[in-house]
Amino acid sequence: MADNDSDYTPPRVWTWEQPSGGKFANINRPIAGATHEHDLAVGKHPLQLYSLATPNGQKVSIMLEELLEKGHSGAEYDAWPVRIGDGEQFTSGFVEINPNSKIPALVDRSGPEPVRVFESGAILVYLAEKFGEFLPSQGPERAEALSWLFWQMGSAPFLGGGFGHFFAYAPVKIEYAINRYAMEAKRQLDVLNRRLADNEYVAGSDYSIADMAIWPWYGGVALGRTYEGADEFLGVNEYEHVMRWARQIDERPAVRRGRIVNKLNGEPHEQLHERHDSSDFELRTQDKLERQQADVDGVKDDAI
Ligand SMILES: N[C@@H](CCC(=O)N[C@@H](CS)C(=O)NCC(=O)O)C(=O)O
Numbered sequence: 001m002a003d004n005d006s007d008y009t010p011p012r013v014w015t016w017e018q019p020s021g022g023k024f025a026n027i028n029r030p031i032a033g034a035t036h037e038h039d040l041a042v043g044k045h046p047l048q049l050y051s052l053a054t055p056n057g058q059k060v061s062i063m064l065e066e067l068l069e070k071g072h073s074g075a076e077y078d079a080w081p082v083r084i085g086d087g088e089q090f091t092s093g094f095v096e097i098n099p100n101s102k103i104p105a106l107v108d109r110s111g112p113e114p115v116r117v118f119e120s121g122a123i124l125v126y127l128a129e130k131f132g133e134f135l136p137s138q139g140p141e142r143a144e145a146l147s148w149l150f151w152q153m154g155s156a157p158f159l160g161g162g163f164g165h166f167f168a169y170a171p172v173k174i175e176y177a178i179n180r181y182a183m184e185a186k187r188q189l190d191v192l193n194r195r196l197a198d199n200e201y202v203a204g205s206d207y208s209i210a211d212m213a214i215w216p217w218y219g220g221v222a223l224g225r226t227y228e229g230a231d232e233f234l235g236v237n238e239y240e241h242v243m244r245w246a247r248q249i250d251e252r253p254a255v256r257r258g259r260i261v262n263k264l265n266g267e268p269h270e271q272l273h274e275r276h277d278s279s280d281f282e283l284r285t286q287d288k289l290e291r292q293q294a295d296v297d298g299v300k301d302d303a304i
Contacts, residue, residue: 023169027087033095040093043078043276046110050082050094051103053263055160055216055226059120060104061275062212062258063127063134068278069254072131074110079275081262121153124209134209145203148210151191156217158184168227182234185221189239192218196241211249216259219246257281 019025042048049064051057067075082088082103089101098105098118106123108115108130117126125146128135136142163181166174192214195202203210217226222242224231237243249255260281263271268286275281282288 021171022165024085027084027089032099032101033090034092035087035090036092038088038091038093040091040097040107041078041080042107042109043080045076045078045276046074046108047077048107048109049077049079049262050097050105050107051079051262052082052084053259053261054103055156055220056102056120057104057262058216058259059213060106060123060127061261062216062255063124063209065254065258065261066212066252067127067131067133070133072133075127075131077275079261081264081273083264119153121149121213124149124213128209134207134212136203136206136208141204141206145208145210148195148202148208149213152210152213152217155188159188159217159221164227164230167230167233186234189218189222189234189236189242192245193239193241196245201245207249211245215246215249215255218242219249222246223250260285 016030019028040048040050047064049060051060053061061079064075064077064079082094084103088094089098089103094105095101097107097116100118102118104120104123105116105118106126108117108126117123125135135145158181163178163185166177166181170177192202199205201207201211202214219242220226221230221234222236222239223246224236260270260272261275262273264273265271268290271286272280272284273286274284
């Protein structure tokens with residue numbers, strides 16, 4: 001192996017001296033808490049989502065769009081982007097609703113006092129219970145859905161923080177680390193593949209919050225959207241049932257909407273920076289906003 005000859009010996013006590021050089025190194029800190037005072041924006045709807053269209057963020061906007069698709073008008077929401085690359089997760093307002101400084105976080109303002117919820121899994125359970133949807137209320141079906149939801153919460157850090165980090169983001173390619181996490185990522189894909197061979201959805205015959213949690217991560221890798229080249233590297237086509245499920249969920253109208261909420265990069269028609277109304281998907285994606293801006297600029301030029 002190429003990386004056996006490391007000349008690094010850890011000191012007895014670790015100190016924070018310099019950024020590691022990896023992607024996101026500028027936002028990593030060994031301490032918690034706010035770095036600066038800044039309040040969060042609040043919109044007109046009962047639910048306020050502070051997020052970004054990463055796999056963890058997409059889970060919640062997909063759930064909200066699925067609830068609206070089912071006719072729950074109480075699930076109307078404002079979605080505000082949190083630019084984690086610029087450190088917006090460390091504002092005083094954000095830290096008040098998530099002391100862990102990570103998106104997504106939700107505030108439910110429908111009752112007498114606002115309720116904050118952080119951790120994507122907790123938000124999915126909170127919304128499922130509030131609206132009585134996408135999580136069986138009792139029995140083995142509920143146990144199965146919660147088991148897979150928590151499987152995702154425990155497993156995805158190996159896919160993202162482990163495999164994704166060393167494959168796509170680390171400043172050096174470390175064969176040992178990539179091998180270790182590619183092995184685990186493939187094992188996890190195989191776990192899912194075996195489950196989906198006999199079940200239409202992860203928790204059984206019904207679509208649930210387990211699918212909404214798992215799809216943005218494992219579906220994203222399977223569909224080649226998460227880390228460039230990872231689909232080929234991990235041989236995702238071996239996992240035929242995962243591929244079937246990933247494509248099937250990708251077709252859901254609520255998923256098509258939810259996955260572009262708070263998306264700040266990629267194709268302009270797939271970026272909806274803020275979501276305040278169901279019409280925003282038609283009227284306020286970046287391609288539309290840029291076209292409107294170009295029309296305004298054109299009018300100004302004509303007037304000169
Ligand atoms: N376990 C958390 C993980 C959330 C998380 O890792 N969010 C990332 C984006 S995907 C984040 O906000 N990172 C900012 C940072 O680490 O400072 C959840 O599922 O909600």
